[in-house]
Amino acid sequence: MSDYKTTVGIEVHAELKTKTKIFSNSINGYGTTANSNVNVIDLGYPGTLPTLNEEVVNQAIKAALVLNCEINKNMHFDRKNYFYPDNPKNYQITQARTPIGVNGYVEIDLGDRKKKIRIHDIHIEEDTCKSIHHNNHSLLDFNRAGVPLVEIVTEADMNSSEEAVLYLEKLRELLLYADISDCKIEEGSMRCDCNVSISKTEKLGTKTEVKNIGSISNVGVAIEKEVARQKELLEKGETFHEETRRFDDKTNQTILMRVKETGNDYRYFPEPDIPFVRLTDEMIERVKKTIPMLAEERRTNYLNRGISLLNANKIIQNRNLSDYLNKFLDTDINLVIASNLLLGDIQFYLNKHNTTIDKTKLTDDKFIDIVKKLDEGKINNKVFKDIIDDIMEKDTTVDEIISEKGIKIISDPNAILEVIRDILAKNEASVKDYKAGNTRASKFLMGQIMKETKGSLSPEIVNKLLIEELDK
Template identity: 40%
Template sequence: MQYETVIGLEVHLQLKTKSKVFCGCSTNFGSPPNTQTCPVCLGFPGSLPVLNREALKLAAKVAIALDCQIAKKIRFDRKNYFYPDLPKAYQISQFGQPLSGKGYIMIFVHGSEKRITIRRVHLEEDTGKLFHKEDASFIDFNRSGMPLLEVVSEPDISSPDEAYAYLRSLKSILEYVDVSDCNMEEGSLRCDANISVRKAGSEKLGVKAEVKNMNSFKAVKAALYYEQLRQIELLDSGSRIVQETRLYDSVRNVTESMRSKEEAHDYRYFPEPDLVPFDLDPELVRGIGREIPELPGPRKKRFISDYGLSDYDAAIMVSDKALADYFERAVSLYKNPKVVANWLMGDVAACLRERGGAIGGLNLSPEDLTAMLKMIEAGLISGKIAKALLPEMIETGRDPGSLVKERGLQQISDEGIIEKAIVEVISENQKIVNDFKKGKDNAVMALVGKVMAKTRGKANPRKANEALRKKLK
């Protein structure tokens, strides 16, 4: 039997405000338990929430960046449930009149482009953090009341790979608008997935499972691959799928039924009487829109047209805003975009992988990188020397000029020294010399290699090549 997979993703994002969404407690991550709490976020009777203007602004920024229709009037609602992560027994969320309606994200999978519709974006409060131990559960309310943005996709996603691409695209946009740390490990970005399978071509959706507890994008992909297969195997064996919440176990790479004591959800949403309604002035919204920088989609198109990058290279360059900014700064100093891109994707990326961290934290300014590229172009150092020089520049944070001088790494263009090396190489490698003389033109490259080795990589290979040919004529 052929099956189709249907996936919808719910992403929760903590917004980068200084204080919580409805009270003045700090949003600092990693503080001692329950030190950032007050009567409002602890749900004490008689306390009243007041909306943080900055939280709404950051939320609107995301919605605009995702091309969502921003509502003119918004309202908050109570989502009622009993669970110790919220002391009020309800979460302030949005239901009837959320911040925005539909928008979309473009994703790229296996070389083709697909549009994933965003159903809505809304603002709510985060819950307290629970720790489950053998005999009891423990609660830290520092997280309770952190501004949380929920971005819900339509079930337009048809494979775990697409889900992964969606998350990558979304994260990239979120980083561009700079509203969140987007750190999955610290929980500032979280993702739950709804997944079902159905017979290929069928209109009717299958029974879905909600999968939680994934702490990286790769974990989301792995959990969805597992869950997809589990559901297909169940259907193939004639069994039925039960609608339930399943937790992903990254160690064993399986999803398991959560078997919570909670019954079927009935949240009984109703308008939050403690918060007034809000009108979003279109002029204000336009103002927020103007603060949004050029986003990865348009920027990629510009990198292709302005810098002549390939589609693939441009996609990599814009995927990370810091990298794209770095690239543009470097290109303004050294006008060969393709060379800059190659170094960034090659040796610089390799150094980053080795050391961990992002381009912004790298001890290598665009000025120093391009100074090195200019030295290669001017024939002052060879490309090979440059490759060895780069990790040292990153290690020491020093400029290439002074390092090259100190280490005596200047490329040798002095014909006398090259000549001497060539004479030695010719006398030591008669067989290769004979091959060349018999018409095997490529043999000259082997000789150039020997000259390079003799000069410890410092000879100018072009000059060595020319001089060798002249000598052997």
């Protein structure tokens, strides 16, 4: 049973971040009122012609660069002809013969080794209308019609659901960090279609395409379910046709959408309305310079500063937090503490208030001050929890907030020692227990000290001093 080899190829559609649409100057943004960002070109009105948005070409060059593709400097567009109500002209302007990028790759980390997933091509195309259903009819919103997309097509290089997930996470990270797309799968700005087949021989088996998967982790689930389904059929000696299936996240099953017509006939031909687009070396160089620090470099920087791989990855998954943390890469503050703060209480606060750091009163100076105070043991995490609301909402300094709250900061080791000695004097029995080898007694003493100081001391420092004192 287990000797089937799984083969997966993935097509990703990512919406490009631009102000306007690809072939018209109406606004690229479909979160707004239905059919509010539409002009005659988006409606496919008779007589209209496309123009080509400069920023779309720049973004696509950027995408080709970060995916290590060769760039087609003399590119053209093609028409893909198919009738569908969400397709306003009943042809889609895309690139079939001269995609902007070819022969690229994305490297994924399998733990013990790295693997290159080859990119067959990346091409530019327009999005269709969004359709919604109503009383057995469909309703069209043209806000999405003409939104710029890149389609990124891999070779069938992935051999497990894990590899597919790693590829998608890496791809998402690249597109997100190069500011190419906001890659929100839930909102449809990144869409994944997986071609899955299994075979016991070198010859690939019949593939099925799974569409409409709502998250990267579900891509993994969908591939596993599809592999299992295909195995079951093959084991029963049944054959099946190439077909398109949809992933249902409620039942975790893939569901048949349609059996593919033999040789999908898209009647491609060169788009006569758009002359050749020549990309010069200068253009490509100019775009290259706009690529911000990518995730891989960020990860290396974080690890070099002592942040764990787990936390580094968590930070990188949240572009805003990573950008914020990067502001302090050139400072000597403790980035481990900084990253813990960001991933912990700060993210919790931001989520709770549904806001972003730049909209709070957390200045860079305040952040540095807090990290230093924590690092030096002047405050601990509990204190930070008590003051975070004020930190985020008030213009006052950290010191002012602390004193307003009536929190005593005991930072002089002698003063701490005094408290410790006082507690030890009051709990002679426990000290005896400790000396007799019952190390648990120190925990009790620790608790007493923290209680006495209302938790304002750094537990690490207190613990260190306490043990020193007990071991005297």
